[in-house]
Amino acid sequence: MTTQPSSPSTAARAVDLTKIYGKDDTQVVALGGVTVEFTAGAYTAIMGPSGSGKSTLMHCMAALDSSTSGQVFVGDTELSKLGDKELTRLRRDKIGFIFQAFNLIPTLTAKENITLPLDIAGRDVDKEWFDTVIATVGLADRLSHKPNQLSGGQQQRVACARALVSQPEIIFADEPTGNLDSRSGTEVLSFLRRSVREFGQTIVMVTHDPNAAAYSDRVLFLADGLIVDEMTDPTAEKVLERMKGFDAVGQQA
């Protein structure tokens, strides 16, 4: 079963976070005051229909986008006070990213892509940890390949390895299986879950796929820029059921 720490600390949290696009008449509220905590060593999925604000929430939490008001903490660091330089350093040292597509630099080999954040920071690669990660994602024989010589699933696994290898405080994954067939998707998802279970990594994943959400410890449901529900120990059926509710609400509105 789960090996969560007995007194869970917080890897990242948001307090009354709002994000508003545009001005006056054309303004769109993407986030309407979200307060949320992401527990360290937990695997959290964020779900919601299109336009619910789930991607915006993740971008704000991950120091890729600025909030209109409210606070975001990664570890103990409050993001709104930071300039570009500090934000860049924060992303480099404390956050890992897995995007839906175009995760890798085409001119670098798989190995170079994996160690990219460490190389940028000028930090040494922990050889033992690197080998552990590589063994876990099963890429030992693909390290010298360029991205265009790898399959989509392999590319996403390289992206996972890159996120893990710098041992960030939190990994944000944006629809990591969105572009994969179901078998490759399953591989990536179980790998992410293993990294939480075995290595105590914190992961926040945005997805619209109930099957993907089922791999997580906790699912947050967003609608119209607000967290409307959450679910622990999800299964695909329960998540699907809950999502249908949104569709019904959406149709009523």
Next chain:
Amino acid sequence: MIRATLKSLAARKLRLAMSAFAIVLGVAFVAGSYVFTDTIDRTFDDIFGGLSSDVVVRPDLPGETDIFAGFATGTTTTISSDLVDDVADLPGVERADGEIENQSFFVLDTDGDVMTSQGAPGIAVNWHDGPAADGDPVLRLVDGDLPAGPGEVALDDRTFERSGYRIGDEVEFVSTGDEPRLTAELVGVVRFGEGGSLAGASLSVFETRYAQELFVGGDDAYNRISVTAADGASAEEVRDEISAILPDDFEALTGAEVDEETASAIEEGLGFFNTFLLVFAAIALFVGVFLILNTFSILVAQRSQEMALFRALGAGRRQVTRSVLLEALVVGVVGSTLGLLLGLGVAQLLKTVFGAFGLELAGGLVLLPRTVVVAYVVGIVVTMIAAYVPARRASRVPPIAAMRDDVVATESSRRWHLWIGGALTLLGAAAMATGLFADVDDAALMVGAGIFAVFIGVALLAPVLATPVLRVVAGWYPKAFGTVGRLARENALRNPRRTAATASALMIGMALVTAISIIGASANATVDRALDDGVRAQFVVSNAVGQPFSPSIAEAASQVDGVDEVVPVRVSGGVVDGDQTFLQAFDPVAYGRAADLPMVEGSDDLSGGGFLIGEQQAESEGLSVGDTVRLQLPGSDEEIELIGIYGQSPLLSGGVIVSTQTLEDGAVPALDSLLYVIADDGADLATVHEGLDEVTAEIPTVTVQDQEEYKESSRDQVNQLLYLVYALLGLAVLIAVLGIVNTLALSVMERTREVGLLRAVGLSRRQLRRTIRLESIAIAVLGAVLGVALGLIFGVSLQRAIADDGLDQLSVPGGQLIVFVVLAAVIGVLAAVWPARRAAKLDVLRAITTE
């Protein structure tokens, strides 16, 4: 389709503007040189047009008069006043005015400096009020009085204004006459023609009798007769009437004929200048072709999906090609228009610069329809040619590419490039070699075409050459700069063709600069070597302005304490067997003591007449000792015998050498161009130098130089020319820099998502800028390395080819070449500034999420 094309043009204004800039610069150069030379032409036409009288009588010179004017020696043959009277008495003649004219009589301003700019004559004439062909007087008094006797002078108004003298002042002059220094009282100011402009020359007017004393040895004689026809007599009739009574060595011409002769001589002189500017315009346009080709290639590659969509929607291949060519047409028209305007600016700038140096050009700029046509034709044709290849490639995008995001426009096969590039390089090299080393007509054309072909060939080969060179140039990046370095290296290497095309533009500029610098260094080394090895004279006396000077200086110099011998050298134009030739005159025996003059055959004793010639020239002319040639000088026409052939000699180019007596017999004025001074054994050279300085102090333009100073001044001359050429080639380099900026900016746009990803995983703005800067340096240094390598080959083979013509020392300025490569790296840094800033400004989130 046309509307879609124009819309997509408007959407990429900036990128197109940058490629159009190359066209703008090239066209500006073409238009500027035409406008400027046309303006000079008009100025000279204004000055000389209609200023001759109805008929002019003058000594009959062999060949064209301008070669004699070019050496400012003219002739000593004069026209007696009796002949003037005879002409005046003819029934068709209303009046005949004897004229005296000297072209080496310079005004010194109140600071004691020579007032005319380099090369412009200092003209002295006698006063007469005879009219020009149009009935107006050539000279008019505008202030003060006419010079009425000895010691009085009038100046032209332009010179008067600049000189600082006032009427009543004593004006100082320098002349080539027996009296090198002269003072006269300024009594009046005259105006020449309508506008008064003399294009930089000065005009001093004397009373006739005094002018005869100064310039024709005191005889009652003239250099020329201005004839005014009687009412009802045409100029042609009067000319023929006069011709009938003229002795053999004089000729009569109508004023129109004289004007035409002057105009064509000026045009010839300016033609060189025009060609010079046009060569650089051609280089700028040639480099511009690479920039446009590259820009369009990248744009087409980036728009392959758009093209494919057009194709999928039913546009034919030809329509796609046409849409790209239409873009090029618009760019060409806009670029040519702006280039034409900028060209007018360039011409205005040149005019201002010339004005500042004393060569004032009156009136506005001259824009002939021919200039406009040439500007547009050149600009549009060059753009269309450059866009054709990318346009063809665009049409080959398969419609399916619209549906997929991984298909880019097909790149034509590398092998094709290799073959054509290799063949062109070899052909070009062969043409160069033929032109340089074989004895063929149009050698210059062969060499030019060869260089052109080699450039295109190497540019085609460049993608293949680029990879290994880049591995060296950027190979150390990862070690020195870590990941940032690795990214930069890989980015430079990821599209060798694009990198190579971008670098090719710089390569051309660098190759030319390198070749020129080698020639320049070799010229300097040759002079140094010649002086070190073969010249024993310790001093050289010469005139900085290039004007000859009076033999009285040689006379005085030989009296200086510690001077053993003075060897004067004279130059003149002459006609040898019908060809205009540059002649040198000195005593070979004395010369042999001043510098090496090894005789290969025959005698070096010219005291009995005859001539010497260099070994090479004797061979190419098929002359051997004892042969005779026909030598025509202003006052003589005779067969002279080749009495000796000399070998390689420093400071002599192997041409014809005659005795000074031969020149004087031929009525060439007795003026020295150069003196070699040999000091006594053991004489204190510093004292001798001082003594010689005193002798020449009277004439500010004549200077004494020891060997070191002489080397220095000849090096200065070479370097001045080099800097001028560098400045003009700088234009080509500027275009190349724009090419790098353009390519980098487009590449950054292409890699927006990549940039976003890098920034997301923690690459700082600074690191991102450094990545782009390093890539830029790699491209620039690649261009410089290829260019310097090519330039080395060009420069060395050029030097080899003209080694026999005197440039026998090869010198490769290694330090300078290294500086060029370092400069290229600096250029790379500068070119990266803007693209790097743009990339750093990209919003991370938006960059990641762009499609």
